[in-house]
Amino acid sequence: MSDESTRGAPRPAAEGDILAELEAELAQELAEERPPAGGPGYQVAGALVAIVIGAAGMWLANGYGLGAPRAPGPGLWPFIISVGVTGLGVLLLVGGRGLQDTEIFSRSSVLPVAGLVTFVAMAFLMPLIGFEIPSLLLCFVWLRWLGGETWRSSIVISVATVAVFYVLFLYGLRIPLPHLISI
Known part of the structure; x- marks a missing residue:
């Protein structure tokens, strides 16, 4: 076929164009379903909840016995995970107040x-x-x-x-x- 015979016919959309359209449509649908933004107060509340849950986990895990590094007790891994949750809660409390991705409860x-x-x-x-x-x-x-x-x-x-x-x-x-x- 020559160039002249295909000039008037519409060209099929490129695969990248179709994917971009689908992504834009999906992003719009998700934005419509998402609850309104919560603001800094919700960031602080979420951080405090994480800190309380982490602290409770450390306390409960300690009750099971932590053991030693060569002979870990049943509470060691829950304790380590709880320390991580508490640390992330503290990080969110300190640095998360400026974030804009919090949703209302x-x-x-x-x-x-x-x-x-x-x-x-x-x-x-x-x-x-x-x-x-x-x-x-x-x-x-x-x-x-x-x-x-x-x-x-x-x-x-x-x-x-x-x-x-x-x-x-x-x-x-x-x-x-x-x-x-x-x-």
């Missing part, structure tokens, strides 16, 4: 609190009734109600996850978790 702000409450409930139930039931309930609640998964996928994934962790922790790593079922 909304109904979706309750989801992390619900996740934390169910996780703490699991920690209290595990010594009483074993690893299996609290883990299964935690996984199911997080998938179904916090994650919005279907009933079927929530049940299947919860059972499979607990079975894998059961075998991994009790038989692979030989961690003496309290459990009801012995294989």
Whole structure:
């Protein structure tokens, strides 16, 4: 074909143009769904929540026993993670007041609190009734109600996850978790 026969016909859009249009459309949809900005007060509140959660985690982990570097206790890793959470909360408190990406508290702000409450409930139930039931309930609640998964996928994934962790922790790593079922 010659140049003259294709001059009047519209050229197909380049692949990069199509991707740019899709990205712009997606960004616009996300901006419409996003809650309004919260401002510095919300940054401070979020930082304080992180500091409180981290400090509580350090206190609870210390109660399990930290052990020593060559013989770590059961509370060492939770303690290290809690120190990290507390440190990040302090960094956000000190340097985060000028950030503009904070959202106002909304109904979706309750989801992390619900996740934390169910996780703490699991920690209290595990010594009483074993690893299996609290883990299964935690996984199911997080998938179904916090994650919005279907009933079927929530049940299947919860059972499979607990079975894998059961075998991994009790038989692979030989961690003496309290459990009801012995294989």
